[in-house]
Every structure is written in structure tokens, then in C-alpha cells.
Amino acid sequence: MGVTAKWAGSRLLLRRLRDVMAGGGSAQERLDRIVRLIASDMVAEVCSIYVRRAGDVLELFATEGLKAEAVHHTRLRVGEGIVGEIAAYSRATALADAQNHPNFAYRPETGEEIYSSLMGVPILRGGRVLGVLVVQNRTSRTYTDEEVEVMETIAMVIAELIVSGGVVRRKEQTPADGIAIAPLRMEAVKLNAGLAMGRAVLHRPYVPVGRLVAEDETQEQDRLSEALAAMHKSLDDMVDQADSAGSGDHVDILKTYRMIAQDRGWIKRIREAISTGLTAEGAVVRVQDDTRTRMKNVQDNYLRERLLDLEDLAYRLLQHLAGGDAAGTGGALPENAILVARNMGPAELLDYDSSRLRGLVLEEGSATSHVAIVARALDIPVLGRVKGIVDRVEAQDHLIVDANNGVCFVRPGEDFRAAFALSMRTFEEKREAHRRARDLPSVTRDGVAVDLMMNAGLLIDMPHLHESGAAGIGLYRTEVPFMVRNDFPDVEAQIDIYARILDQAEGKEVVFRTLDIGGDKVLPYFEAAEEENPAMGWRAIRIAMDQPGLLRTQLRAMIRAAGARPLTVMFPMVAELSEFEYARRLLMKEVRRCADRGHPTPAMLKVGAMLEVPSLAFQIEALSGRADFLSIGSNDLLQFLFASDRGNPRLDGRYDPLSPPALGFLKHVIEACRRAGIPLSVCGEMAGDPLQAMTLIGLGIRRLSMAPASVGPVRSMVRSLDAATTSSFTESLLEARGHSLRARLAGFARDHGVSL
Structure with missing residues (x-):
């Protein structure tokens, strides 16, 4: 079966979903139409959408097949039951006999005891789980890999509705919801020594993808080719500029990064995603979500670094598709910026204005990660493995980076900042004395x-x-x-x-x-x-x-x-x-x-x-x-x-x-x-x-x-x-x-x- 025939049903379903999302009615009414449409197309007795709310709760927001009174009543904690496990691990699950699964959590108000098989996929946006999409069947059914992929693509479209359609309060979509804004002291691993104090800048800003469902596949493939060519040229320019400034390990890293940007397998996956009916932007996001899911399950440092490079390249490619040049990211940096990221690639760090950048704080990272090596070349203090930092920091928060002792202070009080500023001056005076x-x-x-x-x-x-x-x-x-x-x-x-x-x-x-x-x-x-x-x-x-x-x-x-x-x-x-x-x-x-x-x-x-x-x-x-x-x-x-x-x-x-x-x-x-x-x-x-x-x-x-x-x-x-x-x-x-x-x-x- 060729790719075109294989994905014909997927393209038709995506067009129907696009019409539903573009149509009138409230967000709830559109969700109700979506679950009916998916249940019919997937030949399933049940289709349900669970949305993640504050406090890591998954609430049943729409269903076709379960009892109507369960909507907005049935709730599961993230990690509870099969649905909660899908959310916790950002991992698709397909079970022919769900009720005998050890994590099955029975909710009598739903009436789901008559359904045997279950397939669920996480609803992802920017690496964050917004909910779970589930289909169920009465009989024992073995779901195919193709059906799982179709569901993952549909879930990506639903994510856009959750974010932009008023399904839940916008405040509930931010990871920091429910977390006190009190000062925090967070332990870290020192990746490059130094002291810094400034305002948090969250990496990376979301690039709006606009349309997700394509009208013309050929046109989208051509747009992708043009964006890839523009991205490759900008990376060539970046490497040439770094090379002319002097040789070093960070130049070798940028050359490796440029080589990964030409990875045929990665580009092929994006093109195949376009063939399912997605726009070029939608296809990049689809592959990017797959990359993020793989990163959560990979322990090998090299593979994680490679997957991280691919994720960063996807972001870069989205900027080119949006008409930008993927540069000048640091234009809006405050005077004393502390960059906060889950992780990032080496080229992206160079996009920021280094004259304003005072420190880098990573939720992941290691001493040999590419971004840490480039940061050392720029003489920027770096902290790594700051667990939960991205979810607990808001843009413009005051941050203190003590990379000498492996500590990050979030939202420190004014007195503490003043005391630390004095410590920084003393530290600089001592360092200058040591230089002399x-x-x-x-x-x-x-x-x-x-x-x-x-x-x-x-x-x-x-x-x-x-x-x-x-x-x-x-x-x-x-x-x-x-x-x-x-x-x-x-x-x-x-x-x-x-x-x-x-x-x-x-x-x-x-x-x-x-x-x-x-x-x-x-x-x-x-x-x-x-x-x-x-x-x-x-x-x-x-x-x-x-x-x-x-x-x-x-x-x-x-x-x-x-x-x-x-x-x-x-x-x-x-x-x-x-x-x-x-x-x-x-x-x-x-x-x-x-x-x-x-x-x-x-x-x-x-x-x-x-x-x-x-x-x-x-x-x-x-x-x-x-x-x-x-x-x-x-x-x-x-x-x-x-x-x-x-x-x-x-x-x-x-x-x-x-x-x-x-x-x-x-x-x-x-x-x-x-x-x-x-x-x-x-x-x-x-x-x-x-x-x-x-x-x-x-x-x-x-x-x-x-x-x-x-x-x-x-x-x-x-x-x-x-x-x-x-x-x-x-x-x-x-x-x-x-x-x-x-x-x-x-x-x-x-x-x-x-x-x-």
C-alpha cells in the first residue's frame, strides 16, 4: 500500500476536523462534534477527550459512547488509571483487553465496564501534556500502528483548540499554575562557574503555526523545501562567522549541528507527515512532538543530545516557515537576562544577544552537552539539572545564579538581592585581585x-x-x-x-x-x-x-x-x-x-x-x-x-x-x-x-x-x-x-x- 493510499482516510478525517474547528458554536459544542466524528471514522463505540486542569487533574470534557452525566464529573489524577498513565508518560497506549490491565481504574458513572479494548494518545502542545484522547471498543480489538499515528495527529489538532478555543482558563494551561510565587532555592549542578543576577527569559517563545490541515499537499512540500534551504543557508552563515572568529570546540559542535540539519531521516518524516494531510508547519510540530516523547524515554547522553538538536532544528524550521530568519531571538532581552530552558541547542544560544546575557539555567544539561560548551566559550555561568525550573519560573522573575555553589534562587526578596549584589562585587574584586x-x-x-x-x-x-x-x-x-x-x-x-x-x-x-x-x-x-x-x-x-x-x-x-x-x-x-x-x-x-x-x-x-x-x-x-x-x-x-x-x-x-x-x-x-x-x-x-x-x-x-x-x-x-x-x-x-x-x-x- 502506497503512502497516498495509506493516509487517504487520515486526510479526509483531518479536513472534517478542520471544518468543525472553523465552524461556529462554543468550544464545548465543537469538542462534542469532534468526539462523534472520531468515533465514527475510527469505527469505535467510544471516543473521549480528557483535558488536564490545575492540580494535575484529567477531567472528562467530551465523550461519544460513555454516559453523558460523566462529562465534567469524572476526574483522574495524572498517573491514575490507564488514561492517567498516558498523561504521565506522554506515551500512546493500545490495549486489546484494557479492563484486565493492572492500571485500569473503574469509574462507575461512565458505564465503561462493557468496553474491552482501548487506545489512548496524549494531547501535546510544546512538550506539555494538555490532555488525553481515547477510543474504546466493546470487542477485543488490536489497534494498528497506523491507527495510533492517526490518533496522534488528531490529538495535535485538538491541542490547538484547547489552547486557543477557550476550553479551559488560559491560566490553567501554564505549567506554573497552582505553584506559589514564593521565593525558591533550587539545587543544581555546576556546569560553568560564576555568579549572575537578573530577570528570567524563558526559552523558547512559541512560534504560531497557523493552519494545521493542508489544502494542497504539493504546495506544502514546496514550502518545506524553501524553508529548509533558507535554514541551511542561515546555519552555513553562522558556522562561517564562528569559524572566522577562531577555531575551537564550539565551532566543531556547530558544524555537527549543521550536519544534523541535513538528516535525511528527519526530513523524510516531516514530508511523510505532510502526506497525511498536514501543512508544513503542522508536519514539523507533529515530528517535533514525537521527538520530545522519545527524549523522555532515552537515557543515553549522545542520543538525547541528538534528539535535542532535532527538536531545536524543528523550532528553527518553524521560524523560517513563518517568514522569519530564526535569528535575532535576543532582541527583546532585558539588560541583565538569565536564560531559562528545559534544554537547548548550541546554535540557539548564539541567537541571543550575549552582551545582555548574564547566565543560563537548564532543567537538563550536562558538562559535555553542546550548549554548555558554547556557554563556556562565551564565559556565561551555567547551572544544569535544576529539576522543575521551567515549570516554576515566570518571565521577568528575579533570578540569582550561584554557579560556584550549584544553587539557583528564584524570586529572591529585595534584601537578599542587595546582599547578593554585594557578594558579587566582593567576588569580582577578589577575582580581579587574583588576576593581578x-x-x-x-x-x-x-x-x-x-x-x-x-x-x-x-x-x-x-x-x-x-x-x-x-x-x-x-x-x-x-x-x-x-x-x-x-x-x-x-x-x-x-x-x-x-x-x-x-x-x-x-x-x-x-x-x-x-x-x-x-x-x-x-x-x-x-x-x-x-x-x-x-x-x-x-x-x-x-x-x-x-x-x-x-x-x-x-x-x-x-x-x-x-x-x-x-x-x-x-x-x-x-x-x-x-x-x-x-x-x-x-x-x-x-x-x-x-x-x-x-x-x-x-x-x-x-x-x-x-x-x-x-x-x-x-x-x-x-x-x-x-x-x-x-x-x-x-x-x-x-x-x-x-x-x-x-x-x-x-x-x-x-x-x-x-x-x-x-x-x-x-x-x-x-x-x-x-x-x-x-x-x-x-x-x-x-x-x-x-x-x-x-x-x-x-x-x-x-x-x-x-x-x-x-x-x-x-x-x-x-x-x-x-x-x-x-x-x-x-x-x-x-x-x-x-x-x-x-x-x-x-x-x-x-x-x-x-x-x-
Whole structure:
């Protein structure tokens, strides 16, 4: 059966619905005619429309087949019964035997006990569930996928009537209905540090779609072609503009975004939706609703990012269909705008006027999401995973973004805003003081030098190396650039990445950590089985040993990129000596291979390992003469030491890095490295916290690597510190008892004028 024949009935039904919606009568009368029309066309004894009201209640608004007295009387909570479940999960359901389904909720006033089968679809608008459309049959009936798709298209048309036809009060259509406008404190994940205060701007404004039902399919297909061509040209212009401003990861992301805009499968789905009888705008919205539904059920970060790009492109395409150019979104921004979004694509962020944009708050988002990377390139504070932020914020609400501590304040009082403004001024003054001090030596009052290095993972991080005055890159996470790509870069692509990093380092040392993939860092194009405990599973050096070609490709690229310059390589997640020796042998093979082919080889090669697995701490003596250095990854090391998953919120804060067992173990590692003659550094979160960094120096650490924003505060701490006095005090605490030594260490800092 061809597409035209397949959808003939759908087109006829859509035209009839269009006539009903355009006709006279109240919204209730039109709903009543719609359910009769659908029941007849779908050959169903029952058709019902449930509308979502304030308080997450689904009210029966119209029915053909159920008892008339049930209308406006029967109500279900979202999540209650089969209808409530459809609303809760935004998911179509088709059941041949609905009454025996475990979620069936019987309502005696409806008389539905005589109906066996049920098909229901969510009524969606802008990603929000406005209601549920249901058909039922007396006999057991298996509904086809085609019938479900027809119902979903009809539901999209009904959504327009609910929104614009006065079915419910407009206030009830807004997600924030029923939510108190009191001030809120919302926890978040820090995606880019900084402080900001301003007015909320909700992304994105709705683009009116006008007609949904088409008169002429050919004309709609032509309109789509024209809009696609205009959109592709505007994206080409955006990429060219970004490219001319300088290379970087965000440019690569925009190029990937442009490529996705040409996705044949996505365009084909829109064209097929037009063939069902929808206008070009209606078809885009139909496919966009499908994308949003899929996003709710996808956990894979790469797939979610891809679906998000498609959703954003749909919005962009709608603007072109409406006659706009999808640019200039930020024209109406207030002077101090805080952008609030469920999520968004990288190109859309660039549509806003960055001179007025002070912060970005995302309901979803991750540190490696495309929009977060572009925001970092613009130096905008970003908070992610702020649960429910879109539903709880109104346009122009006062917002405070504390991306240093992972908190968003919604509608703070005037006194609080004034106090925060003072904090912001103080923060800026301190940051300016740190900038002025960036060239001062990181030396304690008693003359002990402490190397302050910087952690990085993307090219856009590199300017911070010189801005912060860091001595070098103590940890370059090579997996991060790969996590924002569609496939594994070949040797030439990797050579380009590493060479640009070394060029921008301008002679300062860069410690390249080989790929630490697996666990929570999954490359979308690398197949890995699901694991019950991924943090301690098949990851990092373990993958490299099982698939040596992956590691050899990366090592080859690093050697070629370095040329005759020095090269420092570090292997992650090493649990025993044999793993380190295996990886080191592969590295030396690649050095010889490079020399045999006439390429220059590194003038100096340093090879080290990350100490994250406690077992390696008992083999340090055996590493003497083999490892040029070790670097403690405190995040993983402490979670393994305490057998405490650092991603589990129930365990957050339960174990303190400044506790007797943690400090005692670190002291054991420091002493073992001293005896073996192996230089030791720390590159986890402990290194960037001034109090914890002070403690590490007291234990004997002389090299710390941290986030760029931490370099200045830690330098101030180092320059205010007497290392000998700190060492004596810290070591006196190692035999202490108790859960934490934090209070005693903070008291020492206070008493001795240590800048924290």
C-alpha cells in the first residue's frame, strides 16, 4: 500500500476536523462534534477527550459512547488509571483487553465496564501534556500502528483548540499554575562557574503555526523545501562567522549541528507527515512532538543530545516557515537576562544577544552537552539539572545564579538581592585581585614552592591557562572532545587536537591522560555492555588492554602532535603494575614506529599513572624506575577507599576527605612515593579547595592541579601559608579519632592568617 493510499482516510478525517474547528458554536459544542466524528471514522463505540486542569487533574470534557452525566464529573489524577498513565508518560497506549490491565481504574458513572479494548494518545502542545484522547471498543480489538499515528495527529489538532478555543482558563494551561510565587532555592549542578543576577527569559517563545490541515499537499512540500534551504543557508552563515572568529570546540559542535540539519531521516518524516494531510508547519510540530516523547524515554547522553538538536532544528524550521530568519531571538532581552530552558541547542544560544546575557539555567544539561560548551566559550555561568525550573519560573522573575555553589534562587526578596549584589562585587574584586596576582610565584611564606596546575578537557579551556597564571595543564582529559562528536576521530583528527593544545600551552607542560571512557563516560559510537557497577567495571586502562588498537591510535597521535616538543602521558585507572607496564610498552612501540617513519620524536617523554585504585598504593616501590610520576585522582580514590558511590545523593557528604582514614592513607602514599623517588601530584577536587589544598601541602604534596577558577584562590592560600608549621599541625592530627578533622584544620587556618 502506497503512502497516498495509506493516509487517504487520515486526510479526509483531518479536513472534517478542520471544518468543525472553523465552524461556529462554543468550544464545548465543537469538542462534542469532534468526539462523534472520531468515533465514527475510527469505527469505535467510544471516543473521549480528557483535558488536564490545575492540580494535575484529567477531567472528562467530551465523550461519544460513555454516559453523558460523566462529562465534567469524572476526574483522574495524572498517573491514575490507564488514561492517567498516558498523561504521565506522554506515551500512546493500545490495549486489546484494557479492563484486565493492572492500571485500569473503574469509574462507575461512565458505564465503561462493557468496553474491552482501548487506545489512548496524549494531547501535546510544546512538550506539555494538555490532555488525553481515547477510543474504546466493546470487542477485543488490536489497534494498528497506523491507527495510533492517526490518533496522534488528531490529538495535535485538538491541542490547538484547547489552547486557543477557550476550553479551559488560559491560566490553567501554564505549567506554573497552582505553584506559589514564593521565593525558591533550587539545587543544581555546576556546569560553568560564576555568579549572575537578573530577570528570567524563558526559552523558547512559541512560534504560531497557523493552519494545521493542508489544502494542497504539493504546495506544502514546496514550502518545506524553501524553508529548509533558507535554514541551511542561515546555519552555513553562522558556522562561517564562528569559524572566522577562531577555531575551537564550539565551532566543531556547530558544524555537527549543521550536519544534523541535513538528516535525511528527519526530513523524510516531516514530508511523510505532510502526506497525511498536514501543512508544513503542522508536519514539523507533529515530528517535533514525537521527538520530545522519545527524549523522555532515552537515557543515553549522545542520543538525547541528538534528539535535542532535532527538536531545536524543528523550532528553527518553524521560524523560517513563518517568514522569519530564526535569528535575532535576543532582541527583546532585558539588560541583565538569565536564560531559562528545559534544554537547548548550541546554535540557539548564539541567537541571543550575549552582551545582555548574564547566565543560563537548564532543567537538563550536562558538562559535555553542546550548549554548555558554547556557554563556556562565551564565559556565561551555567547551572544544569535544576529539576522543575521551567515549570516554576515566570518571565521577568528575579533570578540569582550561584554557579560556584550549584544553587539557583528564584524570586529572591529585595534584601537578599542587595546582599547578593554585594557578594558579587566582593567576588569580582577578589577575582580581579587574583588576576593581578597571577604572575606572583606560588611560594609559601617560608619559601616552599608549590606548582599550581590546571585541569582542562576542551580547547576552549586553554585561554584560562594564561589568564589564571597556572604553571601548566596537570590533567588534560582527552575523552571530553570525543564525547561531543559523532564518531571516533582518526589519527589525523587527533593529531590536530593535541597539536593545537600544545601550541596554545606555549611551552607550559601538558599532561595528557589517555582515554578514560566507560563508567559514566560513554562514547556514543563505542559499544559497551551495561554493567551493574560501571565505576568499577570495564573502563579506562582496562578497555585499552582489551582493545589495544584504540590506545595505540591515541598514543600515535600524541607523539606526532608533539613532534620534537616534550610530551607527558598519563594512564588512568591503573590497579596493578602489569597494567602500567603494558601501556608503557605500547607507548614505546609507537615512539619507535614514529622514528622509523622519519617523524620527529619527543625531546623528552614522561610517563605516569593516575592513582585512583587503592591497590596501586601498595605497589609504588615496584613503580620506581618505571613511572616518571604519579597523580592522585582524589575523586575516584576516595570513593573506592570508602566504598561510597559519589554519584549517590544518599551518600553525599557522608564521608569527609579531611577525615583520619583518608588523610592517613594519603600520607602513606606520599611517604611511599618519597622513598621510591617518584614525584606525586593531586588532580582531583581536593586540590582546588583552599582548605583541603592547605591540608595536602601539610601532608607533603607540592604539585596541585585544579579547575581554572580555583588557581587564584589556592595561590592566595599558598602565599599566606607557613609550610613547616602546617606540616607539624597536620601530622599531629593523623592519629586523631572522629569522623572529620575539618573544623580543627579550619581553626588552624583562622589562627594563622591562612587565606581561605
